[in-house]
Amino acid sequence: MTLIETFDLAWEGLVLNKLRSFLTTLGVIIGVAAVILMIAISAGAEAAIADQINALGANLIIITATRGVPGRPPTLVYDDALAIAQAVKGIAGVAAEQSLADQLIKWGNVSFTTPALGTTPDFPLVREAPLGAGRFFTQADLDRKNKVIVLGSKVAQDLFGDTSPVDQEVVFGTTRMTVIGVMAPKGKVADTDYDDRVYIPLTVLYQRFLSNIQMNNRVRTIYVQAASSEMMDSAIGRIKSVLAQQHGVTLSNPDFIVQTQEDIIQTQQATTETFRILLAWVAAVSLLVGGIGIMNIMLVSVTERTREIGVRVSIGARSNDVRRQFLLEALILSLFGGVVGVIGGVGGAWLFNEMGAMRTEVVPWSLGLAFAASAVVGIFFGYFPANKAASLDPIEALRHE
Amino acid sequence: MKSQTMSSPFIPQSVNADPIIRVEQLVKMYDVGEVPLRALDDVSLDIWRGEFVAIMGHSGSGKSTLMNVLGALDRPTEGCYLLEGEEVGEMDTEELADLRNRRIGFIFQSFNLLPRLTALQNVILPTRYRVENRISAEEREEASIAALESVGLGDRLHHRPNQLSGGQQQRVAIARALVNQPSLLLADEPTGNLDSKSSEEIMGILQTLNRQGVTIVMVTHEPDIAGYAGRIIHMKDGKVLSDGQNGNKRQAERIPVAQQEINE
Numbered sequence: 319m320t321l322i323e324t325f326d327l328a329w330e331g332l333v334l335n336k337l338r339s340f341l342t343t344l345g346v347i348i349g350v351a352a353v354i355l356m357i358a359i360s361a362g363a364e365a366a367i368a369d370q371i372n373a374l375g376a377n378l379i380i381i382t383a384t385r386g387v388p389g390r391p392p393t394l395v396y397d398d399a400l401a402i403a404q405a406v407k408g409i410a411g412v413a414a415e416q417s418l419a420d421q422l423i424k425w426g427n428v429s430f431t432t433p434a435l436g437t438t439p440d441f442p443l444v445r446e447a448p449l450g451a452g453r454f455f456t457q458a459d460l461d462r463k464n465k466v467i468v469l470g471s472k473v474a475q476d477l478f479g480d481t482s483p484v485d486q487e488v489v490f491g492t493t494r495m496t497v498i499g500v501m502a503p504k505g506k507v508a509d510t511d512y513d514d515r516v517y518i519p520l521t522v523l524y525q526r527f528l529s530n531i532q533m534n535n536r537v538r539t540i541y542v543q544a545a546s547s548e549m550m551d552s553a554i555g556r557i558k559s560v561l562a563q564q565h566g567v568t569l570s571n572p573d574f575i576v577q578t579q580e581d582i583i584q585t586q587q588a589t590t591e592t593f594r595i596l597l598a599w600v601a602a603v604s605l606l607v608g609g610i611g612i613m614n615i616m617l618v619s620v621t622e623r624t625r626e627i628g629v630r631v632s633i634g635a636r637s638n639d640v641r642r643q644f645l646l647e648a649l650i651l652s653l654f655g656g657v658v659g660v661i662g663g664v665g666g667a668w669l670f671n672e673m674g675a676m677r678t679e680v681v682p683w684s685l686g687l688a689f690a691a692s693a694v695v696g697i698f699f700g701y702f703p704a705n706k707a708a709s710l711d712p713i714e715a716l717r718h719e
Numbered sequence: 720m721k722s723q724t725m726s727s728p729f730i731p732q733s734v735n736a737d738p739i740i741r742v743e744q745l746v747k748m749y750d751v752g753e754v755p756l757r758a759l760d761d762v763s764l765d766i767w768r769g770e771f772v773a774i775m776g777h778s779g780s781g782k783s784t785l786m787n788v789l790g791a792l793d794r795p796t797e798g799c800y801l802l803e804g805e806e807v808g809e810m811d812t813e814e815l816a817d818l819r820n821r822r823i824g825f826i827f828q829s830f831n832l833l834p835r836l837t838a839l840q841n842v843i844l845p846t847r848y849r850v851e852n853r854i855s856a857e858e859r860e861e862a863s864i865a866a867l868e869s870v871g872l873g874d875r876l877h878h879r880p881n882q883l884s885g886g887q888q889q890r891v892a893i894a895r896a897l898v899n900q901p902s903l904l905l906a907d908e909p910t911g912n913l914d915s916k917s918s919e920e921i922m923g924i925l926q927t928l929n930r931q932g933v934t935i936v937m938v939t940h941e942p943d944i945a946g947y948a949g950r951i952i953h954m955k956d957g958k959v960l961s962d963g964q965n966g967n968k969r970q971a972e973r974i975p976v977a978q979q980e981i982n983e
Contacts, residue, residue, distance in 0.1 A: 323847055334835040629831045632792060633895065634820020634848040636813055712792045716831065 324639065328646035335619075342615040343655035345608030346695060350659025350688040351666055353601035357684040358667035360594035362677035367590065368583045373507045375446045377410075379542040379554055380577045381561070394574060395535045396520055398564050399438060402542060406556040408549035411440030414520055414537040418527055421491040423516065425477050432473050433515045434490070436523030444543040447512055452484040452499030460519045465526075467495040471503040472513040490516065493526045550578065602691070608655065609695035616648050616703035627707050628715025641708035648700020649693065656692030660685050737804055738765035739903060739934050740789060745798035747784050747957075758784040759795065760957035766936060768902075771929040773948035773965075774938045781957035782938045783907065789936060790823055790905050791815045803902060820848050824896025828908035830888040832880040838891045839876040842866055845899050866894035870924055886917030893924060904928065906937040910944050922947040923971030947971060
């Protein structure tokens, strides 16, 4: 009997039991859809993280301190930023940052607490945080330690309402400061709300807000923006040697880390990898359960159709014909489940996105994987029932009620 | 061997001297309980081309076991079975399947049609399992329609078994048994589920087929059904009790459609 003939027979067998066939394949449908959806969800989560990191700024080089030279705490200082700005070519800007815990801010009778960031003039450029009104502070403000302040858009709104904040005087902590600008709204990046904080010159932060002498001149992070993506590698190399020189350490044993967004994304992806693998396993288990469902129903089907099998054998079906018919039935069921599952998985992912419930990104290879898995499930779980059907004793089978 | 063959009293005059079926010292043992059951106990017989043989006996007489062996559904424990001169015992399972497909047609007491297929689809089925001399789908359908027409069901091609009467279902089963033009028709209580009118109808068809040259072996426990056969074998306890020509052969009154067509 040709394959096409066997396929016809198998197809007949399925069409004659539409409802049962559908219910059987439901397990595979759900399994395949789950695989695709789970992978889409984890890919979506990764993409969301990557987007946030990219939102830190383009062509960004991030410098953080690791450990100190023995006898000294880990240090990255304002002077490092100045040295980089002076010595490294091919960079667009350098922003050093040090954050400050919540302080009271007061204008007229309005007051509340807000965190602050001490930084340098290149901040709006490097961190892609443009101004909404007024100006940002200049190097001259830093050098002269001018008591100027730039407000995040939410702080400005909360403090001034409809009044224009520029040139107004506020009290921040215990220091009287002049508002010179308001940032444009940017929202949250990673866990930082750019709008709900204030910006002051780094030198003012050292002079007015840090009493601890050890903290003086210290910065948490230095951000450098390369002039272009082609300049990234050479800039990183130069930054490393400048910092090594500044800190008196060797490049093979540095006390700082120079990273790019790419590096951070990769680190993040390594953490979500575990999450993704877990989800994939959950989905794989549901596919397995679907396969067992197929086997279960096929076994019931073989028992139910024992007499039919007897008749087929008595009119000349070979055991191979019977085996292939049942194997093909299982395969058709699982492949059908695969196709519908792929549609369901992609549709589900789309729906999640549309409803804003969760960001999902359908990964093309997951379609192939899920579909191939459904075929394997069909062959694997179809073989046992098919073999059972093929090895039935025809006389017993014909007598079966 | 030759002399034994010649001495058999059942050689129809017009056919050649080789039997279509020859079984010699058939033994079939079943392991049931402590004492093995001897379902066939040293059965030897020849059936000649063109014969219509009824095998009679009570349940447990071994007639069904003999039928299963003749139909290549079961293998004997001992003894040999020659079908058209070929040793069936030496065939592998694929050859046996081919034998059932092309050289033997089965008719069962309970019809054994596939309930969800139409009459035509049921009849086509054996042609689909054919390995040698395969024919095209159109030819298969033509042959199947012809087989159904020959049993008078040309107007019931697309009916399901549950839309047909018992007699009609059995006629579909006969058409299915005939579609690959087998040399031997095995009927296991073909009228066991039918009323007397349908029974006579079925026997009429079998007699017509027999007249056209089809060898028929039929198992029954009803003497009046056996009466339609030309030769009656009685079995008891796995042994042949008696074997003789039916001197009082009945002719079915109803002439089936096929016969009418042939006569015209």
